Amino acid sequence: MGLLSNRVARESLKPGDHIYSWRTAYIYAHHGIYIGDDKVIHFTRRGQEVGTGTFIDFLLVSSSPTQVPCTTCTPAEEDHGVVISCLNCFLSGGILYRFEYSVNPALFLAKARGGTCTLAVSDPPEVVVARAKYLLENGFGCYNVFKNNCEDFAIYCKTGLLVLDNGAIGQGGQVASIIGGPLAAALATPLRLVTTNIYGMAVSAVAMYCANRYAADIGSGMRRDVVKVSAEDLTRRLSTGLLQVIEPLPSVPHSVS
Template identity: 70%
Template sequence: MGLLSNRIGKESLKAGDHIYSWRAAWVYAHHGIYVGDDKVIHFTRGRDQEVGTGTVIDILLVSSAPKRSDTPCLVCTNEDNDASMETNGVVSSCLNCFLAGGALYRFDYAVNPALFLAKARGGTCTLATSDPDEAVVRRAKYLLSNGFRCYNLFKSNCEDFAIYCKTGLLVAERGVVGQSGQAISIIGGPLAAVISTPFRLVTTNIYGMAVMAVGVYCASRYAADIGNRRDVVKVEVEDLTAGLASGRIRAVENQLVVPAESPAVTTVAA
């Protein structure tokens, strides 16, 4: 893992890698799981829209998205790899279409805290440990066939999808931000500014205020990382698609409770 960049060459890719590519002006990065044979499984808003909020923010996001080519990709449209087929926004594309002309980066897992904090922007690494590559590919392919949760920019986006495929972990508590480092960074920046404001009573030095704001921002990123959070649970992909997406799974005391068709209840513990 590089300190300044996670950029890699295509020759170093292996099935099970969590990859991403920054879009224009580095506004956001699109994430997916490389499953081998030049294929990437990734999560979108649907109808080829990588991101979206339904608000005026979309003007900025859409303007930064890559321009779609009018010429169909011969790789993605062949019989074995049809990118037009999607399940609740989960799609399979060739690597070139996924990158959309951008550079290739690999998301890193099980990084040490110092290196995590050195990465000023979220969405590039995590303290959490990845599951074996075989399990990662199996989850991604299963979700391609059966669907993932409803898309939400802050609670269930492409990075959340990739992190789930890599770890099997989901945030159990409703109403909170998901495990996406990008979303945490977006929220953490303004939060740092707000929280650090009272410290003006301690110091009026602009540099001191800046250091405090950066400290609060880094602390919020560290505390909210999925490798540190206590509101996450491990969920088998079959249980996820059978219950969570349909609303039949509920969070109870840091557990996901999956009501069965019969009176019996299946509980997936953390």
């Protein structure tokens, strides 16, 4: 596993793997769940979506898989955004990487950016594939770059973990990374009042950036808005607004409504 990304060969893939491919000059990545037989289930901007009104919308459009004629894939008729594609269409000419789970804190913090690994523990492969196939049939809600994107979808399929707080960012790490860099720089700016050492300011900014990424990770244990939810309850939440927690994390109340 590299410090930037974990590039893998196609023949090493196993059903239940969370895979991704960088888009837009490595600014953003598209994520999905490999289910075997050269097929990937992933969440796209098709159907309903929430825009940001910023340049990030452009990044998301350019990060989506290129729509090219394919003799293997059949265009989906559903409008909920969860689709199944062959691996070639998913990669859209990009390089294949595998998202890592249960990484140790030191390696997580050593990563130059988010969206490549998590501290969270993955469920068994058969459970992951079953979740992805269920959501292919039932949807994953409205696409939102900050709260409900392709990385959030893949992490949910792998872990069953969901972020309850509608005002918070989602499960994924790449949004936290994109936001965390400028935020850390802004927070470190007041240090100029007490020091003119540019190196000290840079170290402080990096430390704040790493702390932000760690605290935002869904598996860090620091987020109190994370719960474990079954795919069936997720569907019920999407249709009725109700949510039944089947396996809350220690820091989360035992039930919500």
